[in-house]
Amino acid sequence: xxxxxxxxxxxxxxxxxxxxxxxxxxxxxxxxxxxxxxxxxxxxxxxxxxxxxxxxxxxxxxxxxxxxxxxxxxxxxxxxxxxxxxxxxxxxxxxxxxxxxxxxxxxxxxxxxxxxxxxxxxxxxxxxxxxxxxxxxxxxxxxxxxxxxxxxxxxxxxxxxxxxxxxxxxxxxxxxxxxxxxxxxxxxxxxxxxxxxxxxxxxxxxxxxxxxxxxxxxxxxxxxxxxxxxxxxxxxxxxxxxxxxxxxxxxxxxxxxxxxxxxxxxxxxxxxxxxxxxxxxxxxxxxxxxxxxxxxxxxxxxxxxxxxxxxxxxxxxxxxxxxxxxxxxxxxxxxxxxxxxxxxxxxxxxxxxxxxxxxxxxxxxxxxxxxxxxxxxxxxxxxxxxxxxxxxxxxxxxxxx
Numbered sequence: 001x002x003x004x005x006x007x008x009x010x011x012x013x014x015x016x017x018x019x020x021x022x023x024x025x026x027x028x029x030x031x032x033x034x035x036x037x038x039x040x041x042x043x044x045x046x047x048x049x050x051x052x053x054x055x056x057x058x059x060x061x062x063x064x065x066x067x068x069x070x071x072x073x074x075x076x077x078x079x080x081x082x083x084x085x086x087x088x089x090x091x092x093x094x095x096x097x098x099x100x101x102x103x104x105x106x107x108x109x110x111x112x113x114x115x116x117x118x119x120x121x122x123x124x125x126x127x128x129x130x131x132x133x134x135x136x137x138x139x140x141x142x143x144x145x146x147x148x149x150x151x152x153x154x155x156x157x158x159x160x161x162x163x164x165x166x167x168x169x170x171x172x173x174x175x176x177x178x179x180x181x182x183x184x185x186x187x188x189x190x191x192x193x194x195x196x197x198x199x200x201x202x203x204x205x206x207x208x209x210x211x212x213x214x215x216x217x218x219x220x221x222x223x224x225x226x227x228x229x230x231x232x233x234x235x236x237x238x239x240x241x242x243x244x245x246x247x248x249x250x251x252x253x254x255x256x257x258x259x260x261x262x263x264x265x266x267x268x269x270x271x272x273x274x275x276x277x278x279x280x281x282x283x284x285x286x287x288x289x290x291x292x293x294x295x296x297x298x299x300x301x302x303x304x305x306x307x308x309x310x311x312x313x314x315x316x317x318x319x320x321x322x323x324x325x326x327x328x329x330x331x332x333x334x335x336x337x338x339x340x341x342x343x344x345x346x347x348x349x350x351x352x353x354x355x356x357x358x359x360x361x362x363x364x365x366x367x368x369x370x371x372x373x374x375x376x377x378x379x380x381x382x383x384x385x386x387x388x389x390x391x392x393x394x395x396x397x398x399x400x401x
Contacts, residue, residue, distance in 0.1 A: 033105060037103050037104075037105040037106075038103060039103060039104045040059055040101065040102070040103060040104070041058060041059055041061075041101075041102035041103055041104055041106065041107035041118070042057035042058060042059040043057075043104060044104060044107070045057065045058040045059075045102065045104075045107045045118055046058055047118040047119065047120060047123070049120050049122055049123065051122065056120040056121075056122075057120065057121075058102070058107075058118035058119060058120055058123075059101055059102060059119075059120075059121060060099050060100065060101055060102060060118070060119040060120075060121075060123070060124045061099065061100065061102045061106070061107075061110060061116050061117060061118050061119060062097055062098075062099050062116075062117040062119055062124075062324075062325050062328055063097065063098055063099070063100070063110070063115070063116055063117075063328060064097060064115060064328045064329070064331045064332035064335065065095075065096040065097045065098040065328075065332060066095070066096050066332065066336070067093045067094070067095045067096075067309055067332050067333050067335075067336040067338055068093060068094060068096070069091040069092070069093055069307075070091070070092045070093065070094050070275070070285070070288050070289055070291075070292035071088060071091045071092060071292050071295075071296065072091070073275050073276040073277070073278075074273065074274075074275055074276075074292060074293065074296060075273070075274050075275070075276055076271075076272065076273050077271070077272025077273070078272065079271050079272070080270075080271055083270075083271050083297075084297075085296050085297065086295075086296055086297070086298065086299060086300075088295050088296060088301055088302075088303065089301050089303065089305040090301065090303030090304065090305050090306045090307050090308060091292070091303070091307050091308075092288050092291050092292040092295065092303065092307075092308055092309075092310055093288065093307060093308065093309040093310070093333070093336070093338055094284075094285035094288035094289070094309075094310065094311070095284075095285075095288075095309055095310075095311050095329040095332050095333055095341075096280060096282075096285075096329075096332070097324075097325040097328040097329060097332065099119060099124050102118070114327070115327055115328050115331045117325075117327070117328070128196050128197075131197075131234055131235055132195060132196045132197045132234070134234075134281065135196075135197035135234045136170065136196060136197050136262075136281075137281025137282045138281045139168055139197070139262055139264065140262075140281065140282050140283040141277050141280060141281050141282055141283065141285070142264075142277075143262065143263055143264060143265070143283065144282075144283045144284075144285055144286035144289065144313065144314070145274070145275045145277060145286075145289055146265060146266055146267045147267075147286055147290075147314055147315070147316055148275070148286050148287075148289035148290040148293060148314065149267050149269060149273065149274075149275075149289075149293065150162060150267040150316065151290045151314065151316065151318060151384060152289075152290045152291075152292075152293030152294045152297065153267075153269060153270070153273075153293070153297070155290075155294050155298075155384070155399060156293075156294055156297040156298050156399070157298075158269075158270050158297075159270065160267050160268060160269050160270065161267070161268045162265050162266070162267055162268070162316075163265060163266050163267070163268055164209075164210035164211055164212060164264075164265055165210065165262075165264030165265050165266045166199055166200075166209065166210070166264050167199065167200040167208055167210065167211055167213075167214050167261050167264070168197065168198070168199050168200075168261060168262040168264050169194055169195065169196055169197060169198040169199075169200070169259045169260075169261065169262075170196060170259070170260045170261060170262045171196055171259065171260045172187065172188065172190060172191045172194060172195075172196065172258065172259050172260075173188055173190075173256075173258045173259060173260060174186070174187060174188075175187060175188050175246070175249060175258070176249075187258075188246050188256075188257075188258025188259075189243065189244035189245075189246060189258065190243050190244070190246070190257050190258035190259055191258065193229075193241040193242070193243055194229075194231070194241070194243065194257075194258075194259055195233065197233070197234055198231045198232070198233050199231065199232040199233075200214065200229055200230075200231055201230040201231060201232055201238065202229065202230035203217040203218075203227055203228070203229055203230075204217065204227055204228050205228070211261055214261075218245070218255055218256075218257070221245055221255045222245070222255060223245055223246050223247040223255055224244065224245065225244070225245045225255075226242050226243065226244050226245070227242070227243055227245065227257075228240060228241075228242055228243075229241055229242075229243050243257060245257060246258050273293070275289055275293075283313045283323075284311050284312065284313060284323035284324070285311070286312065286313045286314035287310050287311065287312040287313070287314045287320050287342070287381070287384070287387065288309075288310035288311065288312075289314075290314055290384060291308075291310060291384075291387060291388075291391075294388075294399065298399050298400055299397075299400040300396075300397025300398070300399075300400050301396060301397050302388070302391045302396040302397060302399075303391065303394075303396055304391070304394050304395030304396040304397075305395070306339070306340065306394070306395075307338045307339075307340075308338070308340045308341075308342065308391070308394075309333045309336075309338045309340065309341040309342070310341075310342045310387070311323050311326070311329055311341070311342070311343055311344070312342070312343065312344040312381070313344075314384065318383045318384035318385060319382065319383050320344050320345070320381055320382060320383060320384070320386070320387070321344060321346075322344045322346055322347050323344065323347075326343065326347055329341075330343075330362055330376060330378065333376050334361050334362065334374070334376045337374070338376070339371070339373075339374070339375065339376060339377060340376075340377050340379065340394065341376050341377065341378050341379065342379050342380075342381050342387055342390065343378055343379070343380060343381070344380070344381070344382070345380035345381055345382035345386070346382070347380075348364075348378070348380035361374060361375050361376060362375070362376045362378065363375055363376070363377055363378070364377070364378055365377065365378065365379045365380065
């Protein structure tokens, strides 16, 4: 009988020592990674608070998020016979960023990346709470969709009208700033009882539905008078507060409460159309919404058959305003493979690609004809008319009414 038993191989003591050492190092390394993923970044990460000119803990980061088709979010109800929705070959994309909490691990991984912008608590939320910011961002998105609908339907030849909306507190005014301009040295009395995102429901028992209603209730009032206000605050029940009125520092004869209201106007449309914004907040998608609606409600194709990303607030006069997180948005657009990005003209100079990194995949309007596949071309637009002219230059159709 043949003995087929495998020979026993003895491992030298030195080899066993190295194996144990490597195993221990691996276990310790995995443990360290696990701990680093759980410990908040603010334990070691620091970034500058520009207002206070000092380094502070950085628990958050501004990072790229998504580029999504506006066209896929437009929803139409039952349309009149004389209203037609046209198919488009290209889509308009709106772009988002996020500001999530960071761990020590995510901070270490993202630290070398220039599009990861670490934020202090104030850098993320300002002087408001996270809940207040969320409510305000959602209100800004609602306002952006309303303005987009008004401008788009007007451009498409329809006749929408605007109506004043609820009175929502956007910011509490400061009566007197500190000498360095970084702090509020004296607040209006309203700051003691009102907060950003509060909705004013009644004044002295009179229902308040619009800013005009509020102005009417203040007629004849004098600085120092007290009014009773019923307010609705997110996350709590309605409440009644007493507010001492003040004089306007710029016009002592004018009596004010001491806050800036939202532009919460709503648009009355000749037919049912809406934009599903889901949980997305902020005003920066206004220009993208407007162009997508115009494209679907007019003949031809504004995009010339290509996908186009757009960012920028839009006002009722058609001007396109600045947005935050531009660097992160450019990176987002590039990651999603959209090669043309319309951005606010006043931020165009800020978007100039780093001359020390010519191959970063981003170029300016002037390089359009030389841009390679996968390269994002940044194009400045100051108004809605500018955007329509740019789209026509890119091969899109002019508006046909």
